Amino acid sequence: MAKDGGPDWNGLFKWSIAHGDGTNPPRALSEEDRKWFMEAMQANTIDVVKRMKEITRVMRTPQDVLQSQGVTPENIEDMLDELHEHVESIDMANDLHSIGGLDPLFGYLKNSNAGIRAKAAEVVSTVAQNNPKSQQLVMESNGLEPLLINFKSDPSTNARTKALGAISSIIRHNQPGVSAFRLGNGYAGLKDALGSDDAKLQRKALNLIQYLLHNNKADRSFATELGLPKLMMHLAASDDPLVREAALSGLLELSQDQTSGNALPDQDKLKRDPEEPNRRDQCDGL
Numbered sequence: 001m002a003k004d005g006g007p008d009w010n011g012l013f014k015w016s017i018a019h020g021d022g023t024n025p026p027r028a029l030s031e032e033d034r035k036w037f038m039e040a041m042q043a044n045t046i047d048v049v050k051r052m053k054e055i056t057r058v059m060r061t062p063q064d065v066l067q068s069q070g071v072t073p074e075n076i077e078d079m080l081d082e083l084h085e086h087v088e089s090i091d092m093a094n095d096l097h098s099i100g101g102l103d104p105l106f107g108y109l110k111n112s113n114a115g116i117r118a119k120a121a122e123v124v125s126t127v128a129q130n131n132p133k134s135q136q137l138v139m140e141s142n143g144l145e146p147l148l149i150n151f152k153s154d155p156s157t158n159a160r161t162k163a164l165g166a167i168s169s170i171i172r173h174n175q176p177g178v179s180a181f182r183l184g185n186g187y188a189g190l191k192d193a194l195g196s197d198d199a200k201l202q203r204k205a206l207n208l209i210q211y212l213l214h215n216n217k218a219d220r221s222f223a224t225e226l227g228l229p230k231l232m233m234h235l236a237a238s239d240d241p242l243v244r245e246a247a248l249s250g251l252l253e254l255s256q257d258q259t260s261g262n263a264l265p266d267q268d269k270l271k272r273d274p275e276e277p278n279r280r281d282q283c284d285g286l
Contacts, residue, residue, distance in 0.1 A: 048086050052099055055083050059104035063111075073113045080108070080119035084126055090134075093127040097137045102127075109146040109163075114156035121147060121162035129169040135177060138170055144180055152189040161201045164193065168208050178216060187219075187226055194231040199240040206235065206246035213253045220254055229254055 058066070058079060066076075083101075087093040096102055108120035124143060128135045138144065147170070150163035167186070171177030181187075193205035209228065213220050223229070228250075235247035 048089075048092055049095060049099065052083065052086055052092065052096060052101060055079055056096075056099055056101040056104060059101065059108060073116055076108075076111075076113075077115050077119050080116070080123055084119070084123045087123060087127050090131055093131055093134050094137075096127060097134070097141070102137065102141050102143065106141065106143050106146055109143075109150060114154070114159045117150060117154065118156065118159040118162040121150065121159065121166045125162070125166035125169040127169075128166065132174070135170055135174045139174075139177060139180065144170055144177065144184070148181070148184040148186060148189065152185070152192065157196065157198045157201060160193070161198065161204060164189075164201065164204045164208065168204065168211075172211060178212065182219075187222070187228075191226055191228060191231065194228070194235060199238070199243050202235060202238070202243050203240075203246050206232070206243065206250050210246065210250045210253050213250065217256075220256075223254065 058071075058076075083096075083105075087096055096105070105120055105123060108116050109124075111117050111120070124138065124147065128138050144167065147163045147167050151160055151167060154160045154163065167181065171181050190205045190209055193201050196202060209223070209232075213223060232247045232251050232254075235243050236251065238244050238247065
């Protein structure tokens with residue numbers, strides 16, 4: 001093992017070369033070699049489910065108790081970053097509910113610390129993204145409601161943006177989620193986001209608007225009545241090129257509907273510059 005207690009990666013590398021370079025037939029490992037190899041591997045092996053259970057216990061612990069033990073908001077954010085890495089595996093994302101981790105995670109969406117609220121939303125976003133099972137579990141656990149509240153009224157723009165990202169992950173390809181978004185006055189939140197001064201929040205809102213209008217054509221007239229075309233026309237002249245791209249894409253989507261098309265001013269302006277690269281995929285990832 002390495003002197004600092006970590007894996008002896010250099011020794012492990014040399015061992016693997018010596019025992020598997022293909023120039024000699026494989027030989028039986030001695031008990032000493034086998035023991036050394038297993039110790040080297042186990043030194044860097046983490047029981048992810050066990051660790052997620054430990055994180056869940058911390059999330060369930062009252063904040064005043066954590067503070068009395070010297071746990072800071074920064075410590076909690078670091079812990080949520082670790083949980084975020086674990087749930088990037090779809091199996092671990094689904095396991096989070098089975099070990100009781102979803103409910104306390106939703107509780108962190110209501111935390112007084114904006115950084116913790118934002119980190120919690122990031123975890124929810126990853127749990128639900130392209131994962132129908134976890135989308136359903138989040139919905140059944142009423143996880144969408146605190147995200148809608150944060151998206152529409154959080155004083156932190158970053159927390160609002162992260163909440164919107166999580167909402168998008170939950171409702172995409174999830175019709176019950178879209179319906180709940182409408183009932184939760186989500187479109188009003190999108191309108192407010194378009195009027196913000198934050199380009200990242202604007203991009204996320206525009207990308208979700210385009211998705212909703214493309215997949216729910218009945219929403220186009222409603223979006224026009226709500227005044228979204230005027231806001232998108234304004235953002236089509238944004239200094240941010242990705243905001244311009246997303247705004248034009250949304251307007252073109254609206255122009256497909258005959259009932260709302262007449263409400264769009266100067267539709268000739270909606271034509272793309274043929275030499276401008278398509279960055280929609282890049283926008284979706286922001």
